[in-house]
Amino acid sequence: MGKQYLGHLPKNDPLHGYLQYDIQPQLTGFRDSVTYRVFKLNGSNAVYLYEEKHTGAKVIGKFFLSPQEPDPEVAARRLSRECRNLLMMRDRGFTGYPHYIARPLGCNASLNQLLVVEYCDGELLSSLISRAIRNHDDGLLFYKLTALAYFLASFHNRTAKDSRVDFHEAGRYMDGLVGQLIEGQTLNGKESHEFHWLRDRWKEQPKMWEDRQVLVHGDATPENFLFGNELSVMSFDLERVQWADRVYDAGRIAAELQHFFLLETGNKYLAEPFIGHFLWEYSCHFPDREQTFRSITGRVPFYMGITLLRIARNPWLTGEYKRRLVHEARQCLRRWS
Template sequence: MKYYVNTLYPGDYFRDWLVGLLGERIQNKNCEVDVFKYNPSSHTVCRYKFREERYSVVAKFFAEPCGKMKRYNAHDAMNNEYNNLKRVGQFINIARPIARHVDFNCALITEYISGNSLFHYMESERNLYDRLTSIAHTLRQLHDSTEGYYDREREFANFHEVLDQLALDHSTRQVFNELLGNWWYSPLLDRYSGCMIHRDATPSNYIFRKGVPYALDFESSWENGNAIRDLGIMCSELKNYFELNKGSGINAEPYIGHFLWHYSSSEDDFHYVTQVLPFFMSLGLLRSARLHRQYPHFNYLIKEAIECLKALK
């Protein structure tokens, strides 16, 4: 969701820097610039629309955190996402980075991608199968192009970190600990290689422009991750959305199956993906639960996360 917050005029330091930065992309150097803020977001994120130029950029200000995490190195975070985008842009469509500037509250400037997010297609269900096919192919391209070693321990450490954030009662936490112990000793999560993962593969981070998918927001991406984590997060988002808005999470299952099939390279690969998926779907449901702690839906997400972990064979 975005809303208008301001208009910048010639003489504004940040506006003038943007105009100079963009060079020939802005014809009228004296144009006014309308500012729209996105909410919610982990940091201040704004679109800068150059009037009558048909051009916009997006700025993320890493020194202006909006989430619970307030203490971190904003300069390093800005550089990390800039470098991640530079690398990922070699393989898939992204909002390309344009510039960064530490003096403007650690601002990262990227292209503005117009279009509809995956949420738009989830709401109407029109062309949703096609859009999920495109995202599946995008993720496959990212994962296959960035192979490295696999950091298995970090996956489990992060799972426990999310559980810590939920502050579950003792007995419920023990259930999760025991189930995670079963997965720890299972060979299913052993891989010979990892890859770069988006790590926040949510519907809002995939925009379609003329039917072509663009991935956004690589601030939290990982090297040496488990590729199926991205699939699990996306599938948990689908299930959660359909539970809240379409009558039942069960109604998401045809779309989930379609998405996984088009990601998989073979029937054997599909079989492996579907075996490992519940671990990362459970993680995705717990991530969503952080946003519903004061609502009854929280209990549904915790129950489903437990059921996913019980799916280990």
């Protein structure tokens, strides 16, 4: 996880007192004298790492009220939702090996809607994918995707309910992505008509409505999963947990794998063995592995397609590469029948 050192947290900063008197005792017991090093973490939100100099204790602080989100009411709702989701999934058993959700240590509305969670030590999936590609270490990536498939299958299976998937929600999400890409001039109006037509074709497919709803991670990107030893998987950002099709997460991971290989090698086909492996390993956590694999692979192209559209919004990508992602999204979405 990339970080930028900012210096020491001033002792007269209200946050210093909150960390010392409310958070630190949960980790090391109360200490009279503490010094906190501050690091800015890479990411779209105001997220910081605080490291106590003498004990080495680390915590993550996420400020929901920030220049990116200046509305206090929205920020308060987001803080409440993420804290509630973290506690909920820990109550579902994600508190040890091999599946772990970071423990929330405190919420403080007066400090810009701050959430403090424990620091988890591991390697990000994004780093693992890039390392495997760079070193031609297929075994590493296959093994860690087995671990991630196990984690996500457990996440989904422990939360499944009887209600069927409401595919209208996924369609509305796709509409939002298409609108953002038009606004950013990555898509034109003619192209948007085809994407809307493809959305409707997917809506007509009974397979998109037939599975039971589960709680999905909702932001299953390579920046939101840490890996420890063997099958250990940790996650820490659950703000976007929602009821949806389990393939919402599985398809996002599949699309992210394609994106990484496309960006780093120029060859999307190199990702296919890993995508297939991930989906096959996910399917092994169901009574009928082959039937599950057929079912999820029939729905994956839609969720891969919308994830590629989502990635194409990123401002740091070149215009040429964004257009390539849109092309690949279209190819996925055309596989509706």
